[in-house]
Amino acid sequence: MEHHPVTIQRFHPTPRLCDMVIHKDTVYLAGQIVDDGSTTVEAQTRDVLRQIDALLAEAGTSKSNILTATVYLADIATFPEMNAAWDAWVDKANPPARATVEAKLADPSILVEIVVVAGL
Secondary structure, eight states: OOOOOOOEEEEEEOSSOEEEEEETTEEEEOOBOOSOTTSOHHHHHHHHHHHHHHHHHHHTOOGGGEEEEEEEESOGGGHHHHHHHHHHHSOTTSOOEEEEEEOOOSSTTOOEEEEEEEEO
């Protein structure tokens, strides 16, 4: 049997992680967070979604091809605020499978982190 090497593209690597990895026709994003944690959950969500849009565009895809999304909230009570930003952004004709959970995030000023997997 002939062996074919797997092509994996890594974007914006650091010693710890990459912001995005493409394997075959699937795009995997690391958890996206804001740079400035001094804003509200809704504002942080809008900023994270903007970052997701930019990374997906760099990969040659878009939010309409998101397969799954996991939203991590520092406080699940802020679910309606996050959803206000999400609902304004999501492709309503092609919504992804999504889970939202409460989690202790790495920095107390970070109120939301979103991980997505998308197709090309």
